[in-house]
Amino acid sequence: MGxxxxxxxxxxxxxxxxxxxxxxxxxxxxxxxxxxxxxxxxDEPFNAxxxxxxxxxxxxxWHIASVxxxxxxxxLPVILIDQGKLHVFMSSAFHHGTTAYKGYEIAKEGFNxxxxxxxxxxxxxxRPLDFSITKNVFAVFVASALIIFLFLHIAKAYDRTxxxxxxxxxxxxxxxxxxxxDEVVRSSIGEKHYEKFLPYLLTVFFFIFLNxxxxxxxxxxxxxxxxxxxxxxxxxxxxxxxxxxVKANKDYWKHIFNTPGVPWFLKxxxxxxxxxxxxxxxxxxxxxxxxxxxxxxxxxxxILGFISLIFVFGKSNVYAGFGMSALxxxxxxxxxxxxxxxxxxxxxxxxxxxxxxxGMAVEEHHHEEHHPGGHHPNETHHx
Numbered sequence: 001m002g003x004x005x006x007x008x009x010x011x012x013x014x015x016x017x018x019x020x021x022x023x024x025x026x027x028x029x030x031x032x033x034x035x036x037x038x039x040x041x042x043d044e045p046f047n048a049x050x051x052x053x054x055x056x057x058x059x060x061x062w063h064i065a066s067v068x069x070x071x072x073x074x075x076l077p078v079i080l081i082d083q084g085k086l087h088v089f090m091s092s093a094f095h096h097g098t099t100a101y102k103g104y105e106i107a108k109e110g111f112n113x114x115x116x117x118x119x120x121x122x123x124x125x126x127r128p129l130d131f132s133i134t135k136n137v138f139a140v141f142v143a144s145a146l147i148i149f150l151f152l153h154i155a156k157a158y159d160r161t162x163x164x165x166x167x168x169x170x171x172x173x174x175x176x177x178x179x180x181x182d183e184v185v186r187s188s189i190g191e192k193h194y195e196k197f198l199p200y201l202l203t204v205f206f207f208i209f210l211n212x213x214x215x216x217x218x219x220x221x222x223x224x225x226x227x228x229x230x231x232x233x234x235x236x237x238x239x240x241x242x243x244x245x246v247k248a249n250k251d252y253w254k255h256i257f258n259t260p261g262v263p264w265f266l267k268x269x270x271x272x273x274x275x276x277x278x279x280x281x282x283x284x285x286x287x288x289x290x291x292x293x294x295x296x297x298x299x300x301x302x303i304l305g306f307i308s309l310i311f312v313f314g315k316s317n318v319y320a321g322f323g324m325s326a327l328x329x330x331x332x333x334x335x336x337x338x339x340x341x342x343x344x345x346x347x348x349x350x351x352x353x354x355x356x357x358x359g360m361a362v363e364e365h366h367h368e369e370h371h372p373g374g375h376h377p378n379e380t381h382h383x
Contacts, residue, residue, distance in 0.1 A: 046315050048308035056225045056300050057114065058136045060091040060106070064220055071096055074220060076138060080104065080116065082128035091132075104128070136232065139224030143210045147203065180205050180351060188355035193362045197355070200243065204236060205351040212296060212343030216336055227346070228297040230289065237285035240354040244281075248361035256281065284357050288350055295346050299339045306332040 062074040075092035093101035097108075107117045107125075118126045133141075150169060154177075157170040185201050186194045211226040226232055254260070256277040258267065266273045306328045314321025 046308070046311045048305065048312060051308060052301055052304045055304055056228055056297060058134045058225075058229060059114075060094070060116070060132060060134055061096070062135050062138065062220055062224075076135065077133045078104075078116065079131040079133070080128040081131070082118065082126070087128075135224050136226050136229050138221065139211065139214065139226050140232070142221050143207060143214060143226070146210060147206050150206075177202065184348070184352050185355050188352065189359040189362065193359075197243070197247075197358050200239070201351050201355055201358075204239070204354060205347050208236070208292065208350055209344060209347035212347060213340070215296065215300070216339050216343070225297070225300055227292055228300055230293045233289045233293040236292070236350070237289040240288060240357060241282075241285035244284075244357055244361045247358065249364065251364060252361045284353075288353055292346055292350050295342060299335065299342055303332050303335045303339070306335065 060078060061076055064072045064074065066072070073096070075090040078087075078089050078091050078093075080087040087102065087104070089101065093099075094106055097106040099105070103118050104116050105118075107113050107115050112125065112127060115127065116130055116132070118128060120126060150173065154170050154173060157168070180202055181194075181198060184205075185198050188194075189197055208227055211224075214222040215225055215227065217223055257274050259273050259277065262273050309328045310321055310325045313324040
């Protein structure tokens with residue numbers, strides 16, 4: 001019965017809750033989207049690529065369904081700062097991107113396609129500061145609120161049931177929390193330093209895992225492609241990078257700028273090894289960012305690609321469309337189940353790599369010149 005109080009301490013840590021709120025504040029700015037185009041011509045050939053991109057990119061409204069020319073969607077707040085003035089209105093003012101409002105409109109082409117822009121009298125394009133609550137931002141709020149609720153609920157459950165077996169949500173999530181703590185964080189960072197990184201890594205794992213799962217459920221307010229947005233994965237990777245930079249010890253920086261055991265001609269006159277090490281330091285968060293983004297986006301594209309086959313074949317022949325529907329739906333269902341596994345694996349891999357990188361930053365090195373045997377008498381080795 002000694003385990004639960006320690007676990008409760010980590011779950012109740014205010015740092016984990018504050019970190020979630022910090023994630024929210026950071027993510028509001030980089031996530032920008034657009035609106036779906038207006039009603040399409042039913043006589044036009046089905047464009048699978050446009051449909052897929054339309055479903056995986058961020059938007060200023062939450063599209064639910066379309067029946068003919070009728071589009072059912074949930075408008076979201078548009079928050080702009082332009083020429084020192086604050087403009088707040090709902091995205092429904094754009095009428096699904098077909099009209100302008102107060103001089104602002106959704107760009108339909110070019111580099112700013114899908115973004116809110118304004119044109120000067122001479123035709124110059126102006127991008128206002130955009131702090132809008134887009135589809136992905138709203139989904140981040142939903143997932144973060146659920147994380148806060150779950151962790152606080154589990155923490156209170158430990159207060160009430162210290163002497164009893166866990167039950168309910170507590171019994172469901174405790175094995176997962178213990179797995180991340182013992183098999184990922186503790187084994188990667190080491191007994192001495194793992195506790196100060198545990199709240200952050202637990203938050204990152206559950207944030208990614210829940211958003212991966214929610215992205216597979218096409219029901220409002222779920223179904224957003226949050227972790228398939230490179231801005232989100234970039235911010236998460238940036239958090240890990242900043243923790244490495246801030247928490248790294250002197251041995252870490254010594255191995256970057258003056259790597260022990262490397263011939264001098266690789267350091268002088270051209271600092272070849274330091275350059276390689278510095279590049280590697282920036283490559284690590286880049287890998288974290290791209291790996292999560294690419295895997296989640298690829299899964300959504302494959303599922304939507306299978307669904308698109310129905311309409312591609314249906315445009316040429318109705319019976320071919322019906323025949324393809326059985327195969328496409330079967331493959332899409334299979335991919336959805338596979339994506340459930342990928343949702344956990346990608347959250348696990350991101351957390352594991354972050355823990356490994358943090359472990360390398362705080363690892364204490366003891367060199368042979370001080371201890372001829374090659375090992376410090378108090379040295380411990382961690383994965």
